[in-house]
Amino acid sequence: MKVTLKVWRQKNRNTPGSFKTYESPELNENMSFLEMLDVVNEQLANRGEEPIAFDHDCREGICGTCSLVIDGKPHGPHKGIATCQTYMRSFKNGDEIVVEPFRAKAFPLIKDLVCDRKSFDRIQQAGGFITVRTGAAPDANSIPVPKPDADLAMDAAQCIGCGACVAACKNASAMLFVSAKISHLGLVPQGQPERYKRAKAMVDQMDAEGFGACTVTGSCEAVCPKEISLDFIARMNRDYGVALLKGDPKAIKGGGAG
Amino acid sequence: MNIFDRIWNSSLGKKYLMALTGAALFVFLIGHLLGNLQIFGPPELINGYAHFLKSKPAMVWGARLGLLACVALHIASAVTLAQLNATARPQAYATKGAYGASTASQYMLPTGIVIVSFVVYHLAHFTVLLPGVNGVGDFSNLKATLHHEQVPDVYGMMVLGFEVGWVVLFYLVAQALLFMHLNHGLAAMFQSLGFRDHVWWPRIQFLARAASVALLIGYCIIPLAIYLRLVGHDYAEMIRFKPKAQTAPPALVAAQGKEAK
Ligand code: HEM
Ligand code: SF4
Ligand code: FES
Numbered sequence: 001m002k003v004t005l006k007v008w009r010q011k012n013r014n015t016p017g018s019f020k021t022y023e024s025p026e027l028n029e030n031m032s033f034l035e036m037l038d039v040v041n042e043q044l045a046n047r048g049e050e051p052i053a054f055d056h057d058c059r060e061g062i063c064g065t066c067s068l069v070i071d072g073k074p075h076g077p078h079k080g081i082a083t084c085q086t087y088m089r090s091f092k093n094g095d096e097i098v099v100e101p102f103r104a105k106a107f108p109l110i111k112d113l114v115c116d117r118k119s120f121d122r123i124q125q126a127g128g129f130i131t132v133r134t135g136a137a138p139d140a141n142s143i144p145v146p147k148p149d150a151d152l153a154m155d156a157a158q159c160i161g162c163g164a165c166v167a168a169c170k171n172a173s174a175m176l177f178v179s180a181k182i183s184h185l186g187l188v189p190q191g192q193p194e195r196y197k198r199a200k201a202m203v204d205q206m207d208a209e210g211f212g213a214c215t216v217t218g219s220c221e222a223v224c225p226k227e228i229s230l231d232f233i234a235r236m237n238r239d240y241g242v243a244l245l246k247g248d249p250k251a252i253k254g255g256g257a258g
Numbered sequence: 259m260n261i262f263d264r265i266w267n268s269s270l271g272k273k274y275l276m277a278l279t280g281a282a283l284f285v286f287l288i289g290h291l292l293g294n295l296q297i298f299g300p301p302e303l304i305n306g307y308a309h310f311l312k313s314k315p316a317m318v319w320g321a322r323l324g325l326l327a328c329v330a331l332h333i334a335s336a337v338t339l340a341q342l343n344a345t346a347r348p349q350a351y352a353t354k355g356a357y358g359a360s361t362a363s364q365y366m367l368p369t370g371i372v373i374v375s376f377v378v379y380h381l382a383h384f385t386v387l388l389p390g391v392n393g394v395g396d397f398s399n400l401k402a403t404l405h406h407e408q409v410p411d412v413y414g415m416m417v418l419g420f421e422v423g424w425v426v427l428f429y430l431v432a433q434a435l436l437f438m439h440l441n442h443g444l445a446a447m448f449q450s451l452g453f454r455d456h457v458w459w460p461r462i463q464f465l466a467r468a469a470s471v472a473l474l475i476g477y478c479i480i481p482l483a484i485y486l487r488l489v490g491h492d493y494a495e496m497i498r499f500k501p502k503a504q505t506a507p508p509a510l511v512a513a514q515g516k517e518a519k
Contacts, residue, residue: 103351244268
């Protein structure tokens, strides 16, 4: 099979970009979308042209590095999988495929299809951790966790931080990602000490990064390769509401054990 | 920062404001509809209700100021969030985005703007009684007699007012857009306030749909029934008056005199 690619090319952040059209060489329909790009790039390199820059790493749907908006949908036509798990058999011979980078103010473009998602790291650093316990490793299962909570926490922990939720949202909102990270720790006993502080810190960092606000359109859930549920956004809203009402802890006057 | 600053300076805080003020406006919509449905009773019913409201200015003005505050907060948070959302994606996609999003969820601001303009018109129409906007005449001339007292004839005003085709059309369009706004908004409200899980979400969506359908039907049957001459047509014929009439015509006084018994 062969396809026509309409790809966003942009040298760097400060040079305006535009779409360029490329004809693919003969493809195997069982190639992944990224392998198809590799083949196209090989052809470009042989012709002495600059290959198309795109993000990828594990190529098995677990690292969250691949991105791409393919014909208007982040991670391509299927539900619940990442771009690296999208295969050429999902397209027809002769299709024109439009490939764009994730677009958001908080994901500034680096080159071609690669954007900078460090804003996600900064949100994680703001509160996506638990109190560190020193000393010997505790016994496994010494802290009982109710099964439903453990299951939900695992669902939230599935998030691979790819940013497709932001890319799909008409408001470029990061709520799905942030809510998954807040819930994954907030649902288990180990995450309780910082539960409200974490919600506050991560949401505030999200706002500071310039992501939009949620209007409950559900686009994020629809494109998420890990099918993270909007329920987690409601959970985050609950925890953040409690944190807002509590406010920052007052400084203790007089010091010591009082 | 005090709590008001904390709420206003946070995207989620504004979502709470939007949801809470939206809920308050929804409660008002239910009450207002129940009041208006009295048009299907005899003229004395709704006229008496309107007269009762007028006789409690503290209550009426309290409610009006409360509603105004809700509308102002709702719009202020809607507009500031919409600005934030617009700046969050400086470069648009070439392909159509918003994959998986319902139509209503994408048009909350436009439907909201039509609702505000409708509310402004509705207030000019039936509250301030601006004669120029109703296509009939000066409604403030309409009086009915209730318990030997001259009171504003709300029944007459409605049955005359909704004989005008373009007025009815505007009301119906506004109600359709309000339906869209609420069909999405009422469910989203639970999401914004955090009251949602996988068991309750389908139920919440069903209830939001049911409540918005009920309001749509309730608010549409009033102008429709009058326009189709199913309600109050005889009464309208009795009190019909010329536009620009300065005083109530004799027919009006005669009709009212008969009914006051
Ligand atoms: C009868 C009057 C109104 C009622 C009952 C109402 C109700 C609601 C409700 C319940 C929500 C959901 C809040 C949430 O997402 O948490 C909402 C959202 C919204 N409303 Fe209204 N509303 C009314 C009028 C207006 C007006 C006049 C505007 C004007 C501009 C407006 C603009 C919006 C916008 C933009 C949203 C989207 C919120 C979002 O999803 O981010 N609404 N409304
Ligand atoms: S919530 Fe889903 S779409 Fe968003 S970053 Fe996590 S895995 Fe990607
Ligand atoms: S490359 Fe790792 S998830 Fe796609």
